[in-house]
Amino acid sequence: MIVSGDRGCGVTLLRPRRFGDARGWFMETYSEASALAAGIDARFVQDNQSFSAFEGTVRGLHYQRPPHAQAKLVRCVRGSIMDYAVDIRRGSPTYGHHVAAKLTAEGGEQLFVPVGFAHAFITLEPDVEVAYKVTDVYAPDCDGGIVWNDSTIGIDWPLPETGAVLSDKDKVLPTLAEFDSPFEYDGRPLEPLPTL
Template structure:
C-alpha cells in the first residue's frame, strides 16, 4: 500500500526512512513497517524483536549503546509520541565513516524512521515529555553482549542539544567508559560484522 522514501546519510549504511502518510481532518494513517516494501527498497533485515521505551520527561538521555559479537543488532527506530535528538556513531574500525556521528530529529510529527546497522553506537535525548520510542531489532537482547561508551565524548565532538548537568540519565549510562577507553578493545571491524 505505502511507498517509502529512503535517504542515505553521510554515515555508511545508515538510512532515513519516511513512509507515506495519508492524512485528513480525522488524523492520519501510515504503514510503519511492511517487510515487502522495505525489502523492495533494499532494506533486507529479518527483524525478530520489538522493544519500546517510555521517557516521561524532556531531557532524558539514553546511550550510547550497542551489542557485541554474534549478538550485534541492526535496529529500525521510530518515535510514536514526542520528539528526540537521535545520535549514532560509526564504531566499525576501517569504515570510511569510522568515528563519525550524525544527529537526527525523529518525532511523531515527521514520521521518520532510522536504520541503525550493526557496528553503530546509538543514543538519544528527549526533546519533549512522554516520548514513546520503538525499536525493531534483528537480534535478541543479550545482557552479556551489552556495551556502550559515555555520551560525554569530547574526542568525537557530538553536539548534544542539552547541558549534561541537566540530563536525566541512568547510573549505568553515567558510568560508561570514555570512547578512548572503549576504542582500546573495540570489537567492531568494518566488513566483518
C-alpha cells in the first residue's frame, strides 16, 4: 500500500496495490495491518455506498457529533470525485482549512478522514458510486454539516456549467462562523496531502 501524508497526522491518502493480468486486476481494498502501518488506528463498524446520477453532485460538508462521531475511509468505485476534508477541531491552528484529493475507480485511491473533520465530495462525471467505511453507526441526532460553499473555507469546487446538484438539507446548512464545534484539537495540525 502506498501512503501519502504524515503517518498518524490525521487525513491520509492511500493507494492499495493492484495485481493485474490478462483477466483484469485484484486489489485488497482494506487490510487492518496495512491501515495500522499507515498510522490509521480505526475500527470500522459499517460500510456505506452512494450513487450520484449527475456530474456536479455535492455531498457535504458532513460530520457526526460525539458520542457517535465518525472517521471515514472513502473510495470511488465507479467514476471519479474530488474529495475534501475540512478541519473543524476547536483550537486547531488549521481550523477551517481543507485538503482535497481526486479519487477514481480506475486508480483505486482512498482518503481517510478522521473524527474532527467535515467531509464532502463532488462528482466529476455522471453515474458515480462512492463507498466508505465508518467507525460508528449513523445517528440522526448527531448528524451535522456546514454549508458547502462557505467562503471562509474557500473550496474551489470544480463545478460543471450546470452548477452544483445539492440535497435540500445541504442547501441550508450553517456557515463555519455559525458552527460551535464539539471537536477538540489533538495537537496535530492538518498537513497538505502529497500527490501519489
